[in-house]
Amino acid sequence: MSARFDDILDVVRSIYGDGPIALHRPVFEGNEKRYLIDCIDSNFVSSVGARVIEFEQKVAAFTGAKHAVATVNGTAALHVALQLAGVERDSEVITQALTFIATCNAVAYCGAHAVFVDVDRETMSLSPDALRTFLSEYAVHRDGLCYNRKTWRRIAACLPMHTFGHPARIKEIIAVCDEYGISVVEDAAESLGSYRDGLHTGRFGKLATLSFNGNKVITTGAGGMILTDDSELAARAKHITTTAKVPHPFEFVHDETGYNYRLPNLNAALGCAQMERLDEFLRIKADIAARYEAFFDANGMHFVTSPAGAVSNYWLNALVLDSRAERDAFLQYSNQRGVMTRPIWRLMTQLEMYSGCQHDGLDNSRWLEDRVVNIPSSVPDNALPALNP
Structure with missing residues (x-):
């Protein structure tokens, strides 16, 4: 042996x-140091700064998504994406047990419950066949919503993860979920630069997330991104991740419970160089x-x-x-x-x-x-x- x-x-x-x-x-052989110095010289090092917007635009253009909202890490992105998809306390999210723990932690942050369905051996990601089998046995519709007949909790979302960057059979997953009225959030944390049928991962469901942790294909040190083509969801994502502060030149008014989840400008400067x-x-x-x-x-x-x-x-x-x-x-x-x-x-x-x-x-x-x-x-x-x- x-x-x-x-x-x-x-x-x-x-x-x-x-x-x-x-x-x-990580590989830093480009403009990372120069952009960081420029960022420090500008005095904009926190969550307000030109590099944050630039980084979001670069990722949106690369993936083909209409909107990208930068967050402090991929787990924060998942947390907010699930909330935007309608995941509430004591609802359920169908996902895979073969995943990094952030996938399940984000479900728990919503006060929801994970339900685990098997993966395909080829993709190592959530199996649409196993998903259909599970839903045919346990899904029940009430008042236009999908419930789990075993727990009688609402099945609010499905969260497949593209394992190691290998795309899941995401079209089939979404087709199954559409039959049951279940929202799909793609955990594309590991799959920047991966495509299924010519479309970038994260472009199939209504919402998706990316990660830019230090060990990812590109890194911002720590960072994440919410992708969506829905302008209203994008605006909500930016609002919620910026402590739900109502825009005003000097007043501090917050209209709901939000999160301090926006990516700092320093991290975004790294991201802009990495995208190059x-x-x-x-x-x-x-x-x-x-x-x-x-x-x-x-x-x-x-x-x-x-x-x-x-x-x-x-x-x-x-x-x-x-x-x-x-x-x-x-x-x-x-x-x-x-x-x-x-x-x-x-x-x-x-x-x-x-x-x-x-x-x-x-x-x-x-x-x-x-x-x-x-x-x-x-x-x-x-x-x-x-x-x-």
């Missing part, structure tokens, strides 16, 4: 060199994924690639090993040798705060949890051409 592991580490080192290799590090290199980042990451794919195919191992009809950003490259025992052995072997790898997330149902949530058995989720590992996925040092001064 160690020989097989050494072969994997050799292909990683052929891309990244011999030093300690991070899983996914996004196309290059994506091209390099696609090249790295192609090298991995060729190696693993030649050696009879399962490397996760773009699903049919989709283009993935390959945010985190994923390898499916043969068993949990092999997964655990590889994680220990690689990390002890300076190559950072990690398992896919522990299922949300195995965490104490979500262990009592309703689920459908999660067979594929459990199968993937036992086998999937992430391998280094950063843009390598000096892979980018220098920018003109």
Whole structure:
């Protein structure tokens, strides 16, 4: 087994060199420092500043969304997006148990309850087939609303997540939810630069969110974004994330309970510089994924690639090993040798705060949890051409 592991580490080192290799590090080889200095010199370093608006415009233009509203992090974006979608206290949100905890935490922030439906093995994201099966068994309509016959709580929304940047079968998910009158919010935190049938992820539902955490394809240090084509929802998102303050030159009037969730100008300055290199980042990451794919195919191992009809950003490259025992052995072997790898997330149902949530058995989720590992996925040092001064 160690020989097989050494072969994997050799292909990683052929891309990244011999030093300690991070899983996914940020790359600051463009205008980041210059824009930060300009921001400091302007004295606008908090949530009011030209770079916030510029960053929102750049992300909206890249994704094709009509509106983008910047937030302090992706979890804050999810929290507000769910609230805008009609998620209320003691309602329910159908989502996946195979996800980063922020997905479920945002549901909990609304005072709502997560319900977990299985994923597809190919996409590692919410399965429309499992969703249809669950709803056909449990969904009941009352007064134009959808309720769960087991809990008699209203099913307010569905929250699929595009795992590691591989697009879910989102059109099918939305089609199922439309039949039952359930709103869809896309957790596109990991999928900036990913497309399904030529449309950027986050463009299918009424609302979607992105993340710009330090380990994402581009980073603002910490940051998130709400995407929507609905002008009224965009205005509400901006209002709620700016403490619900009524615009006035000097009076402090707030017309509802809001949140201090707007992205600071300093972070947005980083984002503007990162957006200038996004196309290059994506091209390099696609090249790295192609090298991995060729190696693993030649050696009879399962490397996760773009699903049919989709283009993935390959945010985190994923390898499916043969068993949990092999997964655990590889994680220990690689990390002890300076190559950072990690398992896919522990299922949300195995965490104490979500262990009592309703689920459908999660067979594929459990199968993937036992086998999937992430391998280094950063843009390598000096892979980018220098920018003109």
